[in-house]
Each structure stands twice: as C-alpha cells, then as structure tokens.
Amino acid sequence: MSKLTTKPTASHAKVAKAAPPKETEAIAPLPVAENWRGHLRVGSIITETPGVKTFRLVPSSSDRLLPFTFVPGQFLNVAFWIGGARMNRSYSISSSPTQREYIDLTVRREPRGAVSRHIVDLLKVGDQIEAAGPVGKFTFDGTEADSIVLIAAGVGITPMMSVTRYLTERSWAGEIFLIFTFRKPADFIFANEITAIQRVNPKLHVAVTVTRAEGTDWKGSRGRITKELLTQTVPDLASRRVHVCGPQSMMEATKAMLTELGVAPDQLKTEAFGATKPAPAAAGTALKPTAEATGPLVTFSTNNKSVKIHVDQTVLELSEELSIGIENSCRVGTCGLCKVKMTSGEVEMAVEDSLTPDDKANGIILACQAKPKSDIVVEA
Ligand SMILES: Cc1cc2nc3c(=O)[nH]c(=O)nc-3n(C[C@H](O)[C@H](O)[C@H](O)COP(=O)(O)OP(=O)(O)OC[C@H]3O[C@@H](n4cnc5c(N)ncnc54)[C@H](O)[C@@H]3O)c2cc1C
Ligand code: FES
Incomplete structure (x- = not known):
C-alpha cells in the first residue's frame, strides 16, 4: 500500500502562479504537485x-526541472536500505521553491x-535517493x-531557511525575525548566508544565542532562548505569527514562553523533528512485550x-511487536508514512497533522498516534 502521499494545497498553486516561469520553463512539462514519488540524484554536497x-x-x-513544486517549510520523506532493512526518515527542504532545478x-549527523x-x-x-512528497x-x-517570527534550535533552522530565502527572493514586504539557538558558535548553520x-x-532581523560559548570569541547572546531575548528582538511579539522548530524540550519551553507573552494559539505553529525515543531499526522490527496486554483487541486483517x-x-508499537511492517518515519504524526485504513472501531490520536479531510472520511488513521478506544480492525 502506498503511503508516501501528499495533497496539493492552495499554496502550491500560489507558488506556481507567483513565480513567473523562465522562458525555457514554458515548454517544460507541468510539475507534479500531488503524490510524487520517485528518485532524485545527489548533484552536489556542501559541508555546512x-x-x-x-x-x-x-x-x-x-529533465532540467524538478518533477514537483513545494511550499517553504515542507519536507520530503526519503527511504534507504541499510543493513538489509528499509528505513524511512523525513528531511525539511532548506532551499527556496523559486529554485526549480x-x-x-x-x-545533521546524529552520533x-x-x-x-x-x-x-x-x-x-x-x-x-528514493524520495516522496513534498x-x-x-x-x-x-x-x-x-x-x-521564525524560532529554531540547531538543525531546526532548515524549514526557516527555506522561508527566509523564498520571502527575500520575492522581495516580500513584511518583517522577518529569526531567533536561533545553537550549542557552539561553530554550529551556526547558514551563518554566512x-x-x-x-x-x-x-x-x-536576526538574533542568535549559543549555549556553549566558553573558550570561543562569541560576542552575541549566551544561553537558551529567554522571554527577554524574544521581547528585545521582536517588537509587538503578541501580534505576530510565530513558527517554532527544534527538539521537543526546546519547543515546549518556547511555546510556554510565547503563550505567557500573549501570542495567540492560532498564530503559533510548531514542527517536531521526531520522537524523543529512537525509532526501531525498520518497519517490521519486532519489539518484546513487557507486560500482559489488557487493552482493546486489535485485528491486523x-x-x-x-x-x-x-x-x-x-x-504502530503493537504492529512492531507482531512484526507487521507498517512504514513509519517521524512517529509524531507529521510525515504521514504510517497511514493505515481502519475498517471498524474507534481510536484517539493526539496529532493528526498529516491526515487530509479525504483520509479522515475514508477511515485512514495514523498508526503512530492511534490509541484504540474500542476493539479495532486495521488493514495491515
Ligand atoms: C518533519 C521532519 C523534518 C525533519 N527535518 C530534518 C532536517 O531538515 N535535518 C535533519 O538533520 N533532520 C531532520 N529531521 C529528523 C530526521 O528525520 C531524523 O529523525 C534524524 O536524521 C535522525 O535519524 P537517524 O536515523 O539518524 O536516527 P535514529 O536511528 O532514528 O535515532 C534517533 C535518535 O536517537 C539517538 N539514538 C539512536 N540509537 C540510540 C541508542 N542506542 N541510544 C541512545 N540514543 C540513540 C540518535 O542519536 C538520534 O538522536 C526531520 C524530522 C521530521 C519529522
Ligand atoms: S510515522 Fe510519521 S505520521 Fe506516523
């Protein structure tokens, strides 16, 4: 079952319409903005x-042009075969959608x-590279x-960079506030750009704070992002749209500060780069059950x-115990790779970000989020 899917959004159309095609693009085939899945080639590698x-x-x-368009902030799901196991992960696109080639x-290399x-x-x-999306x-x-206002920690800067590049290339009239935190000054990705x-x-407007500046000649802010840094950097913060991306702990702390500073919930958008615990090696990896199960009955039809x-x-966790191969990547409800069809029963899901209205109408659930409220049957 194919789960690497995406729906076109109004914004897709806007991007395609807003960026006038170059002369040569006029004769190129129209980009696919829906359900793209295929291969991309590594053209170059830059050490940041x-x-x-x-x-x-x-x-x-x-082909000269990419087979899809995207909106700044979106990501791709990529898949690799490593040690005989298929592994999926998500990576934000850090370039601007105005670059069609x-x-x-x-x-970031995790140790x-x-x-x-x-x-x-x-x-x-x-x-x-096998990829799907955006x-x-x-x-x-x-x-x-x-x-x-774009707030990020570490490699969480990637979607913010796409937005910043895009808005600048479009000569967008609005104010852009970047607030970033890194461990060391040398970790400041895209500093020169x-x-x-x-x-x-x-x-x-840019504010950067580093948490481990000892022994360096860093002259900027030190320590974590604080309410003071936020209010000093962004006038009228409460009236602005704010996006936050980083590790779960940083996001929770930042969200709490922003709420205290009066940012309305509907103006605050966040993206987690993954679950706090490591993902099992691959879909189908068996985990050992730890205690007798007493919850509802789950049938994998x-x-x-x-x-x-x-x-x-x-x-998803139960499927892994049973070695049932449900594809997954983020495990936080964002990437949509773990979509499965539920043919009966009821579940609750803390995050449903990657479900479309069509998915919901057709009984699709996110296995990584779904906790059964009754006996359920899923097609897996
Ligand atoms: C929407 C989205 C966008 C993302 N965008 C980016 C991006 O732009 N750039 C980027 O670099 N990442 C991004 N990520 C994160 C990325 O998808 C991966 O989660 C990340 O690269 C780690 O994958 P991995 O396979 O290397 O680590 P995994 O093997 O999945 O391990 C996860 C974490 O656990 C740690 N770990 C693994 N094994 C152990 C162990 N035995 N004991 C203790 N700790 C352990 C690892 O160091 C790692 O930190 C994004 C994630 C999402 C969901
Ligand atoms: S694994 Fe990404 S949404 Fe479930």
Whole structure:
C-alpha cells in the first residue's frame, strides 16, 4: 500500500502562479504537485558545519526541472536500505521553491543515528535517493500574515531557511525575525548566508544565542532562548505569527514562553523533528512485550493477527511487536508514512497533522498516534 502521499494545497498553486516561469520553463512539462514519488540524484554536497551537510538533489532523469513544486517549510520523506532493512526518515527542504532545478536537504549527523550517519558519511555525488512528497503543513509563503517570527534550535533552522530565502527572493514586504539557538558558535548553520541576506533585506532581523560559548570569541547572546531575548528582538511579539522548530524540550519551553507573552494559539505553529525515543531499526522490527496486554483487541486483517493492545500503546508499537511492517518515519504524526485504513472501531490520536479531510472520511488513521478506544480492525 502506498503511503508516501501528499495533497496539493492552495499554496502550491500560489507558488506556481507567483513565480513567473523562465522562458525555457514554458515548454517544460507541468510539475507534479500531488503524490510524487520517485528518485532524485545527489548533484552536489556542501559541508555546512561540523556534522551537518547540505545535499543538493536534482532530477534523476535528464529533465532540467524538478518533477514537483513545494511550499517553504515542507519536507520530503526519503527511504534507504541499510543493513538489509528499509528505513524511512523525513528531511525539511532548506532551499527556496523559486529554485526549480534542485532542492536542498540539510542533514545533521546524529552520533548513533541509523540514517543520518548513512547520509552524511556515505552519500556521494551521483547517488540516487528514493524520495516522496513534498509533505507538511508547517509552511509560510507570505500570504498567511504580514510579518513572521521564525524560532529554531540547531538543525531546526532548515524549514526557516527555506522561508527566509523564498520571502527575500520575492522581495516580500513584511518583517522577518529569526531567533536561533545553537550549542557552539561553530554550529551556526547558514551563518554566512544569513549575514549576506541581511545585507540585501533590511527587513530581516536576526538574533542568535549559543549555549556553549566558553573558550570561543562569541560576542552575541549566551544561553537558551529567554522571554527577554524574544521581547528585545521582536517588537509587538503578541501580534505576530510565530513558527517554532527544534527538539521537543526546546519547543515546549518556547511555546510556554510565547503563550505567557500573549501570542495567540492560532498564530503559533510548531514542527517536531521526531520522537524523543529512537525509532526501531525498520518497519517490521519486532519489539518484546513487557507486560500482559489488557487493552482493546486489535485485528491486523491483512496479516490475520488479533491481539490485545497494552494500555497507552499505539497501533504502530503493537504492529512492531507482531512484526507487521507498517512504514513509519517521524512517529509524531507529521510525515504521514504510517497511514493505515481502519475498517471498524474507534481510536484517539493526539496529532493528526498529516491526515487530509479525504483520509479522515475514508477511515485512514495514523498508526503512530492511534490509541484504540474500542476493539479495532486495521488493514495491515
Ligand atoms: C518533519 C521532519 C523534518 C525533519 N527535518 C530534518 C532536517 O531538515 N535535518 C535533519 O538533520 N533532520 C531532520 N529531521 C529528523 C530526521 O528525520 C531524523 O529523525 C534524524 O536524521 C535522525 O535519524 P537517524 O536515523 O539518524 O536516527 P535514529 O536511528 O532514528 O535515532 C534517533 C535518535 O536517537 C539517538 N539514538 C539512536 N540509537 C540510540 C541508542 N542506542 N541510544 C541512545 N540514543 C540513540 C540518535 O542519536 C538520534 O538522536 C526531520 C524530522 C521530521 C519529522
Ligand atoms: S510515522 Fe510519521 S505520521 Fe506516523
């Protein structure tokens, strides 16, 4: 069952319409903005900071233009075969959608990460990557508000960079406030480019704070993002649209501060880059049950297996115990890879970001979020 899907959004149309095609684009086939799935080729690799590289991906065929369009802030799902197991992960597009010939994925090498180490250590120019998308609702193309505050920690800067590049290239009239935090000054991804953008975009305001500046000549702010840093950097913060991306703990702390500072919930958008616990090696990896299950009965109809679920366990976790291969990546309800059809029963889902109205109408659930409220049957 194909789960690497995305629906076109109004914004897709806006981007395609707003960026006038170059002369040669007029004769190129129309880009696919829905359900794209295929291969991209690594065109070049840029080392950004220690452990972080940007992979510039180009069409795998002889086509000059990418086979899809995207909105700043969206991401791609990519898949690799590593050690005989298929592994899916999501990576935000850090380039601007005005670039129709390539996309950039900027990846941080996690010291014990299965896929990020494979990407950063082993990928080389010319390699083909299996990808699908674009996906995601953590987007901003300038039509949603007349100013934007982008707050990120570490590699969470990637979707913010796409937005910043895009708005600057479009000469967007609004104020852009970037507030970033990194561990060390050397970890400041895109530092030189942001300085260069500031020179051409007087509406770009940047504040960076580092948490481990000892022994460096860092002259900027030190420590975590605080309410003071937020209010000093952004006048009238409460009246603005704010996007936050980073580790779960940083996002929770920042959301709490922003709420205290009066930012309305509907003006606050967040994106988590993944679950706090490491994902199992691959879809189908068996996990050992730890206690007797007392929850509702879950039937995986394709595999003809019915078992009771543990209290607070998700359908995805149960499927992993049973070695039922439900694809997954983010495990936080964002990427949509774990969509399965539920033919009976009821579940609750804390996050449903990647479900479309059509999905909901057709009984599609996110296995990584779904906790059964009654006995259920899913097609897996
Ligand atoms: C929407 C979205 C967008 C994203 N965009 C980006 C992006 O632009 N750039 C980017 O770099 N990442 C991004 N991510 C994160 C990315 O998808 C991966 O989660 C990340 O690269 C880690 O994958 P991995 O396979 O290397 O780590 P995994 O193997 O999945 O491990 C996850 C974490 O657990 C740690 N870990 C693994 N094994 C152990 C162990 N035995 N003990 C202790 N700790 C362990 C790893 O160090 C890692 O931090 C995004 C995620 C989402 C959901
Ligand atoms: S694994 Fe990403 S939405 Fe479930």
